[in-house]
Amino acid sequence: MLRFYVEVAQTAFRRQLIYRWANLAGMLANIVFGMIFSYVMIALFQVRSIAGGYDLRDALRYVWLVQSMVMIVLTFGWYDLMLTIRSGEVVSDLSKPCDFYWYWFSREIGRSGYYLLYRGLPTYLVGMLLFGFGAPLDWRLWLAFACSLPIGAMIGIAYRVLFNIAAFWIVEARAFGTLATVIALIFTGNYVPLPFFPAWLRAIADWLPFSGLMNVPAQIFLGKLAGGEMLLEFLRQLAWLLVMTLLVRFVAARATRRVVVQGG
Amino acid sequence: MNAIMSDLRLYRRLILMQVRAQLQYKINVVIDILGYLAVTILEFLSMLIYFVPFPTMFGWRIGEVAMLAAVASFSFGLAELFGAGIDVFDETIRRGDFDRVLLRPVGALFLVASSEFRLRRLGRLTEGILAFIVSLVLLHGIKWTPLKLLVLSISVMSGALIFMSILLMGATMCFWTVQTTELTNILFYGGREMLSYPITIYHQVLQRILLFVIPLAFGAYLPTCYLLDRALPLGLPGWVVFLAPAAALAFASIAVRLWSFGVRRYQSTGS
Numbered sequence: 001m002l003r004f005y006v007e008v009a010q011t012a013f014r015r016q017l018i019y020r021w022a023n024l025a026g027m028l029a030n031i032v033f034g035m036i037f038s039y040v041m042i043a044l045f046q047v048r049s050i051a052g053g054y055d056l057r058d059a060l061r062y063v064w065l066v067q068s069m070v071m072i073v074l075t076f077g078w079y080d081l082m083l084t085i086r087s088g089e090v091v092s093d094l095s096k097p098c099d100f101y102w103y104w105f106s107r108e109i110g111r112s113g114y115y116l117l118y119r120g121l122p123t124y125l126v127g128m129l130l131f132g133f134g135a136p137l138d139w140r141l142w143l144a145f146a147c148s149l150p151i152g153a154m155i156g157i158a159y160r161v162l163f164n165i166a167a168f169w170i171v172e173a174r175a176f177g178t179l180a181t182v183i184a185l186i187f188t189g190n191y192v193p194l195p196f197f198p199a200w201l202r203a204i205a206d207w208l209p210f211s212g213l214m215n216v217p218a219q220i221f222l223g224k225l226a227g228g229e230m231l232l233e234f235l236r237q238l239a240w241l242l243v244m245t246l247l248v249r250f251v252a253a254r255a256t257r258r259v260v261v262q263g264g
Numbered sequence: 265m266n267a268i269m270s271d272l273r274l275y276r277r278l279i280l281m282q283v284r285a286q287l288q289y290k291i292n293v294v295i296d297i298l299g300y301l302a303v304t305i306l307e308f309l310s311m312l313i314y315f316v317p318f319p320t321m322f323g324w325r326i327g328e329v330a331m332l333a334a335v336a337s338f339s340f341g342l343a344e345l346f347g348a349g350i351d352v353f354d355e356t357i358r359r360g361d362f363d364r365v366l367l368r369p370v371g372a373l374f375l376v377a378s379s380e381f382r383l384r385r386l387g388r389l390t391e392g393i394l395a396f397i398v399s400l401v402l403l404h405g406i407k408w409t410p411l412k413l414l415v416l417s418i419s420v421m422s423g424a425l426i427f428m429s430i431l432l433m434g435a436t437m438c439f440w441t442v443q444t445t446e447l448t449n450i451l452f453y454g455g456r457e458m459l460s461y462p463i464t465i466y467h468q469v470l471q472r473i474l475l476f477v478i479p480l481a482f483g484a485y486l487p488t489c490y491l492l493d494r495a496l497p498l499g500l501p502g503w504v505v506f507l508a509p510a511a512a513l514a515f516a517s518i519a520v521r522l523w524s525f526g527v528r529r530y531q532s533t534g535s
Contacts, residue, residue: 033457040465
């Protein structure tokens with residue numbers, strides 16, 4: 001069975017390879033937004049040199065890290081599953097001799113792998129060339145980052161499958177999905193890094209599942225988390241991954257029991 | 265004159281028809297508008313978080329940046345509302361619906377522009393109004409004059425026209441390839457994001473592009489400087505803000521000319 005899921009992931013990866021131009025255009029968008037936010041950071045850091053433990057170089061790295069990770073972790077406007085529910089195609093996925101959630105999970109893992117190689121890495125490299133902020137050289141940071149990012153990506157999959165499944169109950173679930181995505185993106189520091197948040201909001205954000213999407217991997221990458229703190233963040237990430245996965249599987253089971261197939 | 269009046273009447277009818285159609289699903293429309301409103305408000309609020317650790321952004325205080333973002337939302341929101349048909353033109357081409365449009369006895373651009381009207385997009389305009397109120401509360405003490413109100417309204421309309429022209433240029437490219445919609449989106453959404461911050465933070469080249477090539481700065485940054493009694497960028501004299509309609513019309517006329525060229529070159533996919 002595992003081999004089947006690996007096949008699904010590989011197929012998703014390969015399918016993504018076809019959209020070469022779309023990926024290039026998407027990368028251009030990431031670069032444009034990376035540049036805008038870089039200029040914002042440069043302007044802000046004119047009045048003080050350290051904010052929330054970040055200096056300008058950290059902030060620039062952060063901006064480009066976010067642009068590199070966002071497609072891997074939480075794609076904006078991902079309604080693939082929702083659309084199959086609306087069109088009824090979901091029935092063919094449900095009748096496959098495999099688990100509904102793990103099927104979508106494998107597909108998305110394949111896509112995330114693609115975006116890591118063909119979107120994330122090049123985007124960060126372009127940022128490095130444009131703004132000369134370099135990358136950390138400590139291999140332990142890279143190792144920790146390599147453990148944390150996949151957990152973030154898996155939380156992201158559980159989360160987006162969850163709000164897509166809402167389409168079993170609501171016909172036009174897009175508005176709901178967009179709102180869910182924006183909330184997650186705000187609380188994972190897509191717009192403003194969490195260290196810049198006011199203390200009370202930071203305290204809330206730290207205990208939400210979204211921190212594990214991009215904030216934790218980014219803090220690790222920037223070397224802002226030491227031994228004990230890093231362990232705590234890893235545990236929180238893993239705990240949320242477990243909770244979200246159980247939740248989405250529970251909801252998916254409830255939803256698919258409602259499905260009535262009209263043959264014809 | 266008569267022709268314009270009848271066009272306007274037709275436009276109103278076409279838009280009202282769509283409004284009525286969308287209002288058939290009242291709960292959906294309300295959820296859609298509220299959802300979009302919530303998204304835009306959250307994005308606006310999260311931008312204000314920058315001012316927790318930092319007192320100013322390149323000399324601009326929180327209320328001033330809030331006003332800038334609000335004005336940008338007006339320009340962008342109007343374009344999004346009235347330019348929706350141009351925005352989805354790639355679909356019209358792909359489905360072959362444009363052939364039908366060409367057969368009708370009204371201008372093609374007119375029909376494309378009036379082919380879509382989405383009530384949900386009122387969400388961003390509402391956010392703009394709320395953001396504007398927030399900025400007024402944060403600033404307290406702007407001296408309003410009739411001239412300032414005039415500058416604000418003509419600039420917002422000019423900005424909307426420029427944003428719509430960007431969409432139109434993107435739509436024109438669809439006559440050759442439908443693969444380019446992503447590029448238009450970068451200019452459209454990237455432009456909006458850029459306008460939400462003082463343009464002086466950007467590289468000199470980018471500032472000049474925003475002023476003289478794609479004159480979006482006329483739709484948000486320049487009028488906001490005028491409202492706040494700030495100097496214009498690059499040492500431009502104050503009266504430049506009144507050139508907004510001229511800049512917008514010049515840009516739009518280029519877009520329209522490219523469009524007509526595209527329409528003449530258009531060959532249906534046929535089958």
